[in-house]
Amino acid sequence: MNQVNELFSKEIKVVNIGIQGFYEDLKKNHVPTVHMNWKPVAGGNKKMAGLLSKLK
Amino acid sequence: MEKILVKKNSYYDSVTLMLISQDVKKIDGVQDVIVGMGTELNLELSRKMGLELVELDQVTVNDMFIAARVSEEGAWTSLCTKVEELLNKKNEDNANEYFPASLASARNMMPDLNLALISIPGKYAYDVAKDCLDKDIHVMLFSDNVTIEEEKKLKEYAVSKGLLMMGPDCGTAIINNVPLAFSNVVKKGNIGLVGASGTGTQEVTSVIDRLGGGLSQVIGTGGRDLKKEIGGLMMKLGLEALKKDERTEVIVVVSKPPAEEVSEEILDIVAEIGKPSVVCFIGGDATRIEKRGIVAASTLEEAAYKAVCLAEHKPVVYSGKFENEEETDRQGKEISGKMAAGQKYIRGLYTGGTLCDEAMKILHDDLGVIYSNVPLKQEENLENPVYGKSKGNTFLDFGDDAFTVGRAHPMIDPSLRAARIVEEAKDTEVAVILVDCVIGYGSHPNPAHDLAESFVKAADIAKTEGRELCMVASVCGTYQDPQGYEDTVRQLTEAGAHVFDTNAKAARFCWKVLAQRR
Numbered sequence: 156m157n158q159v160n161e162l163f164s165k166e167i168k169v170v171n172i173g174i175q176g177f178y179e180d181l182k183k184n185h186v187p188t189v190h191m192n193w194k195p196v197a198g199g200n201k202k203m204a205g206l207l208s209k210l211k
Numbered sequence: 212m213e214k215i216l217v218k219k220n221s222y223y224d225s226v227t228l229m230l231i232s233q234d235v236k237k238i239d240g241v242q243d244v245i246v247g248m249g250t251e252l253n254l255e256l257s258r259k260m261g262l263e264l265v266e267l268d269q270v271t272v273n274d275m276f277i278a279a280r281v282s283e284e285g286a287w288t289s290l291c292t293k294v295e296e297l298l299n300k301k302n303e304d305n306a307n308e309y310f311p312a313s314l315a316s317a318r319n320m321m322p323d324l325n326l327a328l329i330s331i332p333g334k335y336a337y338d339v340a341k342d343c344l345d346k347d348i349h350v351m352l353f354s355d356n357v358t359i360e361e362e363k364k365l366k367e368y369a370v371s372k373g374l375l376m377m378g379p380d381c382g383t384a385i386i387n388n389v390p391l392a393f394s395n396v397v398k399k400g401n402i403g404l405v406g407a408s409g410t411g412t413q414e415v416t417s418v419i420d421r422l423g424g425g426l427s428q429v430i431g432t433g434g435r436d437l438k439k440e441i442g443g444l445m446m447k448l449g450l451e452a453l454k455k456d457e458r459t460e461v462i463v464v465v466s467k468p469p470a471e472e473v474s475e476e477i478l479d480i481v482a483e484i485g486k487p488s489v490v491c492f493i494g495g496d497a498t499r500i501e502k503r504g505i506v507a508a509s510t511l512e513e514a515a516y517k518a519v520c521l522a523e524h525k526p527v528v529y530s531g532k533f534e535n536e537e538e539t540d541r542q543g544k545e546i547s548g549k550m551a552a553g554q555k556y557i558r559g560l561y562t563g564g565t566l567c568d569e570a571m572k573i574l575h576d577d578l579g580v581i582y583s584n585v586p587l588k589q590e591e592n593l594e595n596p597v598y599g600k601s602k603g604n605t606f607l608d609f610g611d612d613a614f615t616v617g618r619a620h621p622m623i624d625p626s627l628r629a630a631r632i633v634e635e636a637k638d639t640e641v642a643v644i645l646v647d648c649v650i651g652y653g654s655h656p657n658p659a660h661d662l663a664e665s666f667v668k669a670a671d672i673a674k675t676e677g678r679e680l681c682m683v684a685s686v687c688g689t690y691q692d693p694q695g696y697e698d699t700v701r702q703l704t705e706a707g708a709h710v711f712d713t714n715a716k717a718a719r720f721c722w723k724v725l726a727q728r729r
Contacts, residue, residue, distance in 0.1 A: 157373040157448070157451060157452065157455070158347065158349070158372070158373040158374055159349070159373065159374070159375055159448065159449075159451075159452035160452050160455050160456060162325055162326070162349055162375070162386065162387075163386070163387060163428060163452070163456055163458075165325060165387075166387070167325065167326055167386055167387050167389050168321055168323055168324050168325050168326065169324070169326050169327070169328055169391075170314065170317045170318075170321070170324045170326075170327045170328070170343070170348065171327075171328045171330075172314075172327060172328070172329045172330070172331060172339055173224060173328070173329055173330030173331040173353065173354070174224055174225075174226050174330040174353070174619075174623075175224065175226070175227070176226055176623070176653070177328055177330060177353075177391075177392055177653060180390075180652045180653060181328075181389070181391075183693075184389060184390070184652075186389050187321060189310075189311065189317045189320050189321050189324065190308075190310050191310060191311055191312070191313070191314065191317050192310035192311065192312050193312075193331055193339070194222045194312070195222055195273065195332075195335055196335075
């Protein structure tokens with residue numbers, strides 16, 4: 156199964172997770188994009204993040 | 212006086228904080244300031260600035276901090292107010308847009324999302340990338356500092372689903388003519404490329420474009436893909452996709468020399484595809500490539516020239532010489548003639564890792580020894596590249612992990628390199644400073660500005676002490692890039708630099724000068 160060639164034939168729709176500047180660039184290029192307001196789970200507290208992941 | 216403010220458990224991305232740092236440096240009474248996340252590198256940079264604040268020891272990687280040396284209490288108050296204002300302004304600028312906090316919400320907004328561009332700190336990247344692959348979303352992972360074990364797991368999973376997992380540390384890709392992260396605006400065409408090196412890919416695609424050629428797809432794999440541990444998983448998937456892609460008539464592969472067994476496998480695959488192909492294992496052995504009927508290129512420039520010949524169905528011709536070799540020789544001698552006795556070394560200061568590697572390979576045989584944080588030989592490793600001094604011939608890759616933990620990539624934040632140029636100019640043995648200037652999407656809005664400013668300062672320092680410095684730059688980009696190719700060249704030329712359109716030419720020119728200094 157190769158979904159890459161399928162992607163080549165479609166419009167690219169991007170979720171940008173991280174540097175907001177990359178989202179701005181994609182917007183300028185009229186590329187459909189969603190910027191995700193990512194923050195480390197539990198403020199980066201590993202123990203807490205581990206506990207939270209068990210709740211999913 | 213020295214001051215510090217710590218915001219516990221507050222996350223902001225490194226680019227936002229870098230832009231704020233640059234802004235608040237201009238406040239009256241602020242002598243030195245760092246606004247950043249509490250990574251080891253940022254804390255060490257604060258200490259290096261002489262900020263011996265005991266509170267620095269309490270700052271963790273999850274905290275944002277402002278550390279500064281200010282002339283009086285009022286300046287500190289203004290500084291803190293301004294940082295707060297800029298952080299709020301960013302929130303206000305975004306007020307009209309909704310940014311979902313989870314992938315699930317993002318998919319509710321745009322259900323047919325098909326590509327994720329991930330650039331969060333490396334230690335969190337695995338979970339986020341895996342989540343995207345779970346949902347059949349192709350991934351471009353820009354983040355570095357991801358372990359090779361995590362990379363392997365992600366790529367094996369992606370391949371099992373037939374999905375792209377470009378990266379980690381993948382800076383460049385152009386899918387369906389959309390430039391992603393650090394990429395240049397190139398014309399559509401019939402050349403497809405798979406690259407295991409970000410700036411190497413940028414250089415090849417930019418030169419192809421400037422020569423009049425065009426690109427069908429540009430797939431990045433991340434720099435470790437052709438290592439034995441990963442085995443070229445993404446390179447193979449990319450090649451398979453280019454094989455099936457009807458718009459791709461010519462294939463280009465760009466990488467540093469891979470692990471031997473991986474190299475053999477990749478070359479067999481390229482040969483089997485049957486489309487005219489160019490393989491550039493920068494500085495690598497051409498025999499293995501050519502014996503399979505594939506065109507070999509040892510430099511990025513050469514790969515681009517040869518690919519365009521193939522794409523235009525013309526004989527493959529490449530000389531690797533300057534347009535006027537004799538005139539260039541003469542220039543080298545003239546520049547050298549103005550230098551003081553004792554000036555004999557080169558300092559290569561790069562934002563692009565592959566460009567740095569390529570320049571070292573071009574110059575290594577002639578120079579003998581080149582010290583570096585990304586050395587060609589282990590015994591030429593430069594200890595303490597971030598805080599220490601250069602020695603002899605030194606090349607630094609400012610995009611290497613040591614320089615980027617908790618900081619924006621040097622193509623976005625040129626300040627560390629700009630400061631280093633000025634520092635190198637103080638060394639009486641330095642004859643040549645060589646740099647790259649990479650434009651395009653993702654890069655700083657005007658990288659030539661900081662470079663030009665530091666070139667002028669460097670030249671002044673040398674002149675005051677009776678020396679003449681030779682500044683050499685190459686500009687990587689296209690005429691369609693937002694920064695403007697011609698304007699970038701103009702700024703650097705006006706600052707006194709000798710500017711070339713490829714990194715290989717810039718490196719070869721340096722030798723024309725340095726050969727006279729022996």
